[in-house]
Amino acid sequence: MAQEAQAVSGAENGAKASPVVFTAAKPWLVVEAPKANDAVLFYKAAFGAEELSRVNDPKRKAELELPLIRSAELKIGSSVFVVSDLTDDSSSPAKSAVSGLVFCLETESVEAAVAKAVAAGAVSEDELTEGEGGCCGGVVGKVKDPYGNLWLICSPAKKCGDVDA
Amino acid sequence: MAQEAQAVSGAENGAKASPVVFTAAKPWLVVEAPKANDAVLFYKAAFGAEELSRVNDPKRKAELELPLIRSAELKIGSSVFVVSDLTDDSSSPAKSAVSGLVFCLETESVEAAVAKAVAAGAVSEDELTEGEGGCCGGVVGKVKDPYGNLWLICSPAKKCGDVDA
Numbered sequence: 001m002a003q004e005a006q007a008v009s010g011a012e013n014g015a016k017a018s019p020v021v022f023t024a025a026k027p028w029l030v031v032e033a034p035k036a037n038d039a040v041l042f043y044k045a046a047f048g049a050e051e052l053s054r055v056n057d058p059k060r061k062a063e064l065e066l067p068l069i070r071s072a073e074l075k076i077g078s079s080v081f082v083v084s085d086l087t088d089d090s091s092s093p094a095k096s097a098v099s100g101l102v103f104c105l106e107t108e109s110v111e112a113a114v115a116k117a118v119a120a121g122a123v124s125e126d127e128l129t130e131g132e133g134g135c136c137g138g139v140v141g142k143v144k145d146p147y148g149n150l151w152l153i154c155s156p157a158k159k160c161g162d163v164d165a
Numbered sequence: 166m167a168q169e170a171q172a173v174s175g176a177e178n179g180a181k182a183s184p185v186v187f188t189a190a191k192p193w194l195v196v197e198a199p200k201a202n203d204a205v206l207f208y209k210a211a212f213g214a215e216e217l218s219r220v221n222d223p224k225r226k227a228e229l230e231l232p233l234i235r236s237a238e239l240k241i242g243s244s245v246f247v248v249s250d251l252t253d254d255s256s257s258p259a260k261s262a263v264s265g266l267v268f269c270l271e272t273e274s275v276e277a278a279v280a281k282a283v284a285a286g287a288v289s290e291d292e293l294t295e296g297e298g299g300c301c302g303g304v305v306g307k308v309k310d311p312y313g314n315l316w317l318i319c320s321p322a323k324k325c326g327d328v329d330a
Contacts, residue, residue, distance in 0.1 A: 022212060025241035027192035027268075031312045039312050046285035046310070047187060047270060047278075076190035076270065079244065103192075105212060105241065113212075120211035145211070147196045147204050 020113045023156065026073070026080050028102035033085035036069040040083055049074040057087070102150045113153045114141035121146050185278045188321065191238070191245050193267035198250035201234040205248055214239040222252070267315045278318045279306035286311050 031039045043049040052075050056067035068085040082104060107113050110128065118124050122143035129140050138155030145151060196204045208214040217240050221232035233250040247269060272278045275293065283289050287308035294305050303320030310316060 020213065021242075023242040025212070025244040025246065027246070029312070029314060035312065039310070042286055042310060042312075046282040046287055046308075047190070047316070048185065077186075077188040079190040081190065081192070081268075103246075117211040121207055122211055143211075145204070145207060147194070147200065147207075149194060151212070 020107055020109045020116055022113070023106045024080065024104075026082050026104040026106075028071075028082040028084065028104055028152070030084050030086045030102065033068055033087050034064055034066065036072065036083050036085040037066055040069070040072050040074065043074055043076075043083070047076055049076050051075075052080065057085070102152065104152045104154060106154055106156045108155060110139045110141050110153050110155055114143060117143045117145075117151065117153070122151070125150070185272055185274045185281055187278070188271045189245065189269075191247050191269040191271075193236075193247040193249065193269055193317070195249050195251045195267065198233055198252050199229055199231065201237065201248050201250040202231055205234070205237050205239065208239055208241075208248070212241055214241050216240075217245065222250070267317065269317045269319060271319055271321045273320060275304045275306050275318050275320055279308060282308045282310075282316065282318070287316070290315070 029039065040049075040051065040054075044051070052073040054072040055070045057070045060067040068087060070084060072083045074081055074083060105113070114124060114128070122145050125142040125144055130138070141153040143151050143153065194204065205214075205216065205219075209216070217238040219237040220235045222235045225232040233252060235249060237248045239246055239248060270278070279289060279293070287310050290307040290309055295303070306318040308316050308318065
């Protein structure tokens with residue numbers, strides 16, 4: 001009976017019955033292109049960061065020796081963060097990240113999570129898109145919180161070939 | 166023989182023999198005062214964040230209903246981040262954090278960690294200080310990476326009364 005009431009309440013809200021569960025909130029460092037590779041090397045040398053995975057930009061520019069980094073996942077202690085080259089590529093999930101902090105939230109319920117954030121006062125940016133990279137490998141929603149920070153809400157990046165640890 | 170050479174090399178660098186081990190790298194969101202409490206409430210409502218601990222500013226201003234937040238630790242999934250009110254209090258470790266990302270790195274070897282980061286190209290900011298808060302409860306060093314981000318290098322915050330989970 002209690003379960004039934006809950007399901008009805010969920011339907012009334014227009015939300016999916018499944019609860020929103022986030023598995024991680026990874027901060028994203030966006031570096032002026034093409035310096036992200038240097039930044040990754042620096043974080044390894046300075047802070048002992050371990051590179052978990054890397055996705056390069058498929059559109060490699062002729063004048064660049066190395067491809068731009070779409071996202072590299074680094075781990076320090078128990079914490080994971082993402083480093084990317086900032087480009088004007090409109091398909092990059094980090095393109096709105098000119099300044100301020102970007103968090104990457106992972107969940108299986110992207111649409112419900114965006115709705116919940118907006119109900120709490122966040123502003124939705126753009127439509128849901130398909131992402132690619134260490135953080136956002138599937139559906140990506142974007143919301144800006146009332147304090148100027150961007151939160152990417154993404155399904156987990158299952159497509160990424162993680163480096164065997 | 167190899168160990169001896171290593172020890173001599175370490176002494177020559179002026180660094181401690183103990184290796185630098187970071188246990189966590191927590192990002193820090195600095196919010197225009199006095200909105201950090203609203204921000205914490207928002208992150209709970211929007212993203213289901215769990216509050217692990219909170220340290221208020223001891224210098225409560227008369228015109229404020231609530232004390233300012235020096236640092237509140239929030240957890241989403243496996244990730245922990247810190248939220249603070251941005252004030253002009255010179256004793257706050259977050260005072261240089263007007264813009265850009267702040268990471269809080271936890272280690273038992275603060276001095277050696279700062280030296281290693283500087284050797285890798287970071288710029289040391291300020292002397293070592295004593296911090297207070299969810300992130301920086303002991304000795305605090307500050308370095309700026311070549312990409313404009315501030316890294317606080319701190320001994321773990323043992324003095325903070327963590328909420329029992």
